[in-house]
Amino acid sequence: MWYNNILETIGNTPLVKLNTITKGVPGTILAKIETTNPGNSIKDRMAVKMIDDAEKSGKLKPGGTIIEGTSGNTGMGLAMAAIIRGYKCIFTTTDKQSKEKVDALRAFGAEVIVCPTNVEPEDPRSYYSVSSRLEREVPNSWKPNQYDNLANTAAHYEQTGPEIWAQTEGKITHLVVGVGTGGTISGTGKYLKEKNPNIQVWGIDTYGSVFKKYKETGIFDKDEIYPYITEGIGEDFLPANVDFDVIDLFEKVTDKDAALMTRDIARKEGIFVGNSAGAAIGGLIQLKDKLKPEDVVVVIFHDHGSRYMGKMYNEDWLRERGFLEDEKLTAKSILAKKEATEIVTLDTQKTVLEAINTIKSMNISQIPVTQQGMIVGKIAESDILSALLENPGLKSAPISEIMTATFPFVDLNTSIDKISSLINKENSAVLIENESGKIEIITQYDIINAISG
Known part of the structure; x- marks a missing residue:
């Protein structure tokens, strides 16, 4: 058997029992692994449904241009289709x-x-506004508008809901979904509640988003809105696809908990998923007291971990945001083990001869170069030697003529692995601003000393 094109492979994604990460959570916890869709996310389902409906209605014509504001996954589904x-x-x-x-x-x-x-959604620079302007300007174009296009909800009512009902043999008691556009939770939840009105539908929200307060009070509170890191869930407006009547409650999860849980799902379950899955499991664990041992919980795992390699799966990114404890040595801990010494610098106007004398008297091999107190470069023994071999008369020239690029700067949370990778033939050290605002230098010797100490 074969498929006529890649779009026919969308759907029928597996349901997998979680065994480790949800220890201590009552019930059977099952993950709906949407990463097996060809675009590696659940958004493939609604992308094709929106296109199908637009073709039938005549909104999308042959040779047309699809214009959409997307966090990435819907765009992937639309691009594939x-x-x-x-x-x-x-x-x-x-x-x-x-x-x-x-x-x-x-x-x-x-x-x-x-x-x-x-920026506000109505700001002309926002990704919502720019996509709307392009739709007006580009001939023969169509904007799906995944937030308000109810084909989004319909895709999950027709596909995701029936799949989960069949896979659990109707035993599902709870559906847990990270909520962004709202199509997944609303469509899937509506179908499941029609099968069994007692099924609980829990939406996972993030701090900085309006959903939870709106559900609980009916108030759209602009003071709830602020920037957040978690991707794929939460909004600063109310999409038409979010059916608050289908959703029984919302639970907010912090950026830190969502990011660390995302990483833990890969490490503890061997399932490589994105940020919204981490938020969903984090929310489920927070709500565990509402569950009983006989419950069957389905959690949607929306997308693939490969889209977050520079973020949730990058230890330096996690450290920079204070999400990761000091499991490994960092620049801060290396400085703490290092003897406090005044960093030696030379101004750009100092001569090459003065640099030679400083290097000799201080017994060092490289010196940061400053201009008006700011570090703008470095000068090394090897730079001086190469320059003098070419032109011995350079002794009286300013060092700005032969200096090279400055040492790399790192912050206090940079890991020892990253620092080591930055120290090479061109750079024998890195620079760092300490907690007092003073510039300090970390050399290979300092790293060795910190490890052995």
Whole structure:
């Protein structure tokens, strides 16, 4: 048996029991692994449904251009379908999204415009506004508008809900879903509640998003809105696809808990998933007291971990945000083990001869070079030797003529692995601003001393 095209492989994703990460949570916890869709996310389902409906209604015409604001996954589904159906794609996204998501969209031939995150949805620079403007300007174009296009919800009512009902043999008691556009939770939840009105539908939200308070009070509170790191869930407006009548409750999860849980799912279950899965499991653990041993809980794992390699799966990224404890040595702990010494620098106007004398008297091999107190470069024994061999008269020249690029700067949370990788033939050290604001230097010797100490 074969499929006529890649779109026919969408759906029928596996349900997998979680065994380690949810220890202590009552009931049977099952993950719906949407990463097995060809675009590696659940968004493939609704992307094709929205295109099907637009073709039937005549909104999307042959040779047309699909324009959409997307965090990456919907764009992937649309781009894949566009290739099969013969459309062009232009996507707008935010600078919060991972580079991997943007690169993946471009790999499918889509044009991607990156817009600022920290602006109101109605701001002309927002990714919502830019996509709407492009739809007006580009001839023969169509904007799916995944947030308000109810084909999004319909895709999950027709596919995801029936799959889960069949896979659990109707035994499901709880559905747990990270909520962004709202289509997944609303469509899947609606189908399941029609089968059994007692099924609980729990939405996972994030701090900085409006969903939880709106569900509980009916108030759209702009004071709830602020930038957050978690990708794929939460919003600063109310999409038409979020059916608050289907969702029984919302639970908020912090950026830190979502990020660390994402990593733990891979490490403890061997399932490589994205940020919204981490948030969903984090929320489920927070709600564990509401569960009984006989419950059957299905958690949607929306997308693939490969889209977060530079973020949740990068230890330096986690450390920079204070999400990771000091399991390994960092620049801060290396400095703590290092003897306090005044860093030696030379101004750009000092002569090469003065640099030679400083290197000799201080018994050092490289010196940071400053201009008006700012470090702008470095000078090394090897630089001086090469310069003098070419032109012995350079002794009286200013060192700015032969200095090279400055040592790399790192922050206090940079790991020992990253620091070691930066120290090489060109750079025998890295620079760091300590907690008092003073510049300090870390050399290979300092790293060795910290490890052995």
